[in-house]
Amino acid sequence: MKRALRVSRVVTFVYFVLNGTLLGMWVVQIPAVEERVGISHAALGGFLVLLGAGAFAGMQVGGRLSDRLGTRTVVPAAGVLCSVTLVLPGLAQEPWALAAALLVFGFGNGTLDVSMNAHAVQVEKAYERPVMSAFHATFSVGGVLAALAGAVAIDIGWGTTTTLGAAAGVGVVTALVSARGLLPAGPAAPVTDTEGEPGVGSRSVPTRIWLLAVLALLIMLCEGAANDWSVLHLKTVLGAPESTAAFAYGTFAATMTIGRLLADRTSARFGPVAVLRYGSALAAAGITVVALSPWVWAALTGWALFGLGLSGCIPQLFSAAGHADPAAAGTNVSRVAGLGYIGMLAGPAIIGWMTHLMALNHTFLLLALFCATAAAAAGVLRPSPERSRVVELTS
Numbered sequence: 001m002k003r004a005l006r007v008s009r010v011v012t013f014v015y016f017v018l019n020g021t022l023l024g025m026w027v028v029q030i031p032a033v034e035e036r037v038g039i040s041h042a043a044l045g046g047f048l049v050l051l052g053a054g055a056f057a058g059m060q061v062g063g064r065l066s067d068r069l070g071t072r073t074v075v076p077a078a079g080v081l082c083s084v085t086l087v088l089p090g091l092a093q094e095p096w097a098l099a100a101a102l103l104v105f106g107f108g109n110g111t112l113d114v115s116m117n118a119h120a121v122q123v124e125k126a127y128e129r130p131v132m133s134a135f136h137a138t139f140s141v142g143g144v145l146a147a148l149a150g151a152v153a154i155d156i157g158w159g160t161t162t163t164l165g166a167a168a169g170v171g172v173v174t175a176l177v178s179a180r181g182l183l184p185a186g187p188a189a190p191v192t193d194t195e196g197e198p199g200v201g202s203r204s205v206p207t208r209i210w211l212l213a214v215l216a217l218l219i220m221l222c223e224g225a226a227n228d229w230s231v232l233h234l235k236t237v238l239g240a241p242e243s244t245a246a247f248a249y250g251t252f253a254a255t256m257t258i259g260r261l262l263a264d265r266t267s268a269r270f271g272p273v274a275v276l277r278y279g280s281a282l283a284a285a286g287i288t289v290v291a292l293s294p295w296v297w298a299a300l301t302g303w304a305l306f307g308l309g310l311s312g313c314i315p316q317l318f319s320a321a322g323h324a325d326p327a328a329a330g331t332n333v334s335r336v337a338g339l340g341y342i343g344m345l346a347g348p349a350i351i352g353w354m355t356h357l358m359a360l361n362h363t364f365l366l367l368a369l370f371c372a373t374a375a376a377a378a379g380v381l382r383p384s385p386e387r388s389r390v391v392e393l394t395s
Contacts, residue, residue, distance in 0.1 A: 004183075009123050009131065011181035015116040016135045018079055018174050020142020021149075022086050023109060025167045028150030032160045033089055037098050050099050052345040054106025055113070056338050062111035063118065063334025067327065070185030071119035074330075078115045079175025082108035083168045090164035114337050118330035121322030122183050130272070133263035133315040140257045209324060209332050211380045212317050215276075216340030218370040219313045222283065222306075224347030225367055226252050229360065230303055233290065237361045240296050251300050252307035259311025272316040277378035283309030284371035291364040313374065314340065320381050 034044050058078075066074045085108040088101035120135045146167075153163040230252055234245035259279075267275045286305025293299050321336040322329040354363040 004181075005123070005126050007181040008119075008183045009127070011178040012116065012120050012123055012135055013138050014174065014178045015075060015079060015112070015119075016138045017142040017145065018171055018178075019082065019109065019112050019116060020139040021146045022082050022112075022142075022167065022171055024143040024146025025150060025164060026086060026089060026105065027143075028146055029090065029160050029164060033092065033098065036160070037092055037095055039095055039098070043095070047095075047099055047102055049345065051102040051106040051109075052341065054103040054108075055110035056106075056341055058107040058110025058112075059114040059334045059338045059341065061107075062114040063330040063332070063337075065111075066115045066118040066330030071115055071122060071330065072179070072182040072184055074115040075112070075119050075182055076175045076179035078108065078112035079178075080172050082112040083171025083175060084108070086168045086171065087161070087164050090161040110338075110341070114330065114334045117318050117333050117337060118322060119182060121319060121329050121333065124319060125323065125326075126183065130264040130267040130319070132319040133260045133267070133312050136315050137257050137260035140253065140260075206324065208380060209321060209335055211377065212321050212324075213336045213339035215374050215377060215380065216314060216317045216336045217343035217346075218374055219280070219310060219317070219343070220340040221343035221347035221350070222287070222310060222367045222370055223256075223314075224344040225351045225364075226303070226306060226310075228348035229351050233360055233364075234296060234299060237359065238294070238296050238299060244296060247300055248303050251304040255304045255307035256311045259308045260315065263312030263315060266312065267316065272320065272381045273378050275312040276316050276381055277375050279309045279312050280371045280375035280378065281309070283313075284368045284375065285309075287364050287371065288368045291361050291368065309371070316381055 030044070039047070062074060062078055082105070085101075085105040088105055089098060092098035092101045117135075120132055124131045149167070150163065153166075158166070227249065230248035231245045234240040234248045235242060263275055263279075283306050286302045286307075286309055289302030290299050290306065293302060317336055317340075318333055321332040324332055350366070351360070351363050354366065
């Protein structure tokens with residue numbers, strides 16, 4: 001059993017890398033697809049909303065299917081679906097075709113995202129210690145692999161369709177070969193964390209799940225804002241050259257990845273509440289430095305602290321959602337991930353709208369407020385007394 005558990009952890013890493021790689025391969029090809037279809041940057045923004053809408057729908061469907069059929073069935077199927085649909089944007093010749101392609105690809109991506117997270121919750125439960133954050137770190141590794149593979153494909157003269165087709169083929173094989181290592185579905189468990197009377201079997205959504213989802217929205221909104229505005233901040237506000245401005249996102253992404261590799265041990269020692277509370281507080285301090293500092297070096301330090309602080313927050317929220325009710329782990333993760341994904345999409349737009357009212361750097365104080373809110377609400381990660389009693393009785 002120990003060997004099977006280790007194998008399941010490894011293949012879960014594989015699926016997280018696969019998801020990051022497939023999404024990254026699309027990102028690398030965006031300029032080529034945009035030029036071929038003949039759309040503007042502004043129009044592309046609207047098309048990317050369709051990608052997000054498809055992902056949100058896929059998360060809701062994938063979560064429910066994971067609970068009904070088991071993640072061992074849904075994860076590889078979602079991996080195949082996400083891989084196959086990656087080809088569609090590369091085949092699109094007209095704007096309407098690209099819109100449909102992104103909607104379908106987003107659906108596949110969302111289904112894979114939530115089902116692999118639901119399986120990660122199973123693995124974490126079997127390990128009886130935090131392992132979720134490392135999975136999220138390897139998603140970033142997939143993005144790096146996609147960037148490298150995309151650069152090689154461009155150098156050797158491959159077109160968009162060929163590149164995405166090759167990535168899709170590798171993705172299908174990876175998803176199918178890795179399927180045997182996934183954990184089988186466990187026996188159905190009673191509801192253990194509902195509001196009101198625990199263990200009654202009510203399928204109403206606990207208030208705690210919605211609180212976790214709102215916190216995920218706030219945290220991922222901050223991540224989305226950093227992804228799209230960090231480089232522009234250094235370039236347009238502080239006047240840094242482009243080569244230096246690029247380090248703003250680089251430092252944020254690097255400390256985010258490093259923090260996620262360390263967050264599991266931190267959570268095991270100090271608890272998930274501490275990771276969310278002090279991580280969010282550190283992020284609030286970091287983005288405040290970014291908002292107020294007139295120096296490039298201080299802003300880079302602030303972006304690094306922002307990434308480090310946020311790094312362990314989302315894995316704690318996903319883990320808490322998955323463990324709240326073993327019989328509805330996929331559905332609960334889909335709720336938290338879905339609302340969080342909305343925040344990821346909304347973050348750049350909100351900051352962009354606020355720049356009509358104030359300077360870009362001052363808009364980041366809103367992100368500091370969101371981080372402070374998450375820090376204040378970190379106690380929601382603490383299991384309810386009812387759940388703790390049920391765990392004691394069933395362990």
